Amino acid sequence: MARRRKDPALNWLPPRCYIKGPSIVFRPILGGSIKLCSADKKQSEVWSLYEQLISQKEQEYTISVMISEFFGSADFHELSKTTQADYRKQSKPILLVFGKMKADAVGPQHVRAYLDKRGLKSRVQANREKAFFSRSFRWAYERGKVKMNPCKGVKQFKERARTRYITDEEYRVVYDLAPNVIKVAMEVAYLCLARRGDILALRWEHVLDEGVFIQQSKTAVKQIKLWSPRLRDAINMARELCKHPIAGFVISKPDGQVYTTNGFDAAWQKTMREARARTGLPLDFTFHDLKAKGISDLDGSSRDKQQISGHKTEAQVQVYDRSIKRVPTVETARKK
Known part of the structure; x- marks a missing residue:
């Protein structure tokens, strides 16, 4: 159930919708905002536009939507707090590159290209981000939201075990x-x-x-x-x-x-x-x-x-x- 708003008069607004100046905006879980309509619209019109927006987003099942759903899932919330924080951090560079792509349009070649470029700066972080990406795709694949996990079979960089001993x-x-x-x-x-x-x-x-x-x-x-x-x-x-x-x-x-x-x-x-x-x-x-x-x-x-x-x-x-x-x-x- 959605949280009650500070102003009870605004409880009629759809989830994640807020009045900002003369407009009503929708704020996705992953950040940003989308203008829904003007603030003077009737409640029924606002809800109708909200449902159209959600329906459109479901049809455009992008990486951004997939990761947002994964973060809201029971599977994600069963992970340790440390892993959740790591995943949220690792999602940021992934979303910058893939966020607007349709999930089914991402192929192994795209994941490989991402790893190669990201690996120029940090191979360890590239591996961690690829592991997170794969975990998100696996969640979506098991629920019939995507046709495949494009990360599967893409080889990660070899990592040397840390050997530093403190005397x-x-x-x-x-x-x-x-x-x-x-x-x-x-x-x-x-x-x-x-x-x-x-x-x-x-x-x-x-x-x-x-x-x-x-x-x-x-x-x-x-x-x-x-x-x-x-x-x-x-x-x-x-x-x-x-x-x-x-x-x-x-x-x-x-x-x-x-x-x-x-x-x-x-x-x-x-x-x-x-x-x-x-x-x-x-x-x-x-x-x-x-x-x-x-x-x-x-x-x-x-x-x-x-x-x-x-x-x-x-x-x-x-x-x-x-x-x-x-x-x-x-x-x-x-x-x-």
Whole structure:
């Protein structure tokens, strides 16, 4: 059901229609506006024009309409918040190129051309955007809205697995120079093998007698990270920072408000710039690399590490495990 409008007298307007000056405009989910008619039209005339517009848009099943429907679907809303945000971000360059094309007019050659051109700037982003495009087409194909998924069979770029390992010295250098809020986030990321989004979503109610409760947004795995001296020190530091009475999040601003992803990223980047300037070290690692350091520093097999990391497969653990394997020489391992 559509939300009630601030002015009850305008509740008769069709969905996503608004009065703007002398006109009534329709605003699609993906942005922009389309003039529907003048504001002095009768209600019946407005609705008739609205139905004509929607019918016309259904006949012109464009990429813009397809993605808009996908974003409004139950399938989309069942995805994690992180994936939803990624998909919305990845849709923007796709819509700039394909938005006005009829969905059935898009062929594999068009997807290939997009990948080749986009790949000149970033092959990784090109692959992610193609994966999103394919997911949208798959949704539409399964519902009989398009004849085929043109992304299927189009080869993506090869990606090299990230191998950057943060040394203990590098970690300590950045930690020592970081503001306390970044120190807390670093320790939780490393000790709990946690993603940035899960750390920012951590509330005080998740801090339990046994340890810290974390539900991974990407895999939905629930774990209690048991207390260790370093983890307890980090949480105590967070308590000292949270002096505001409304502070519900472990990582929060001085006014008690939660950090946005962009706000936290800006604070992290500032910390890294200052650390590079003061030490002269390259320090070319990301916040997400802290999780990889944690997995790499764990003792045991991939299966052992999987139990702690919360990954669903050993293969996922191996992507993060950047430790260098120690193997014997022939002299010590030679058959007797």
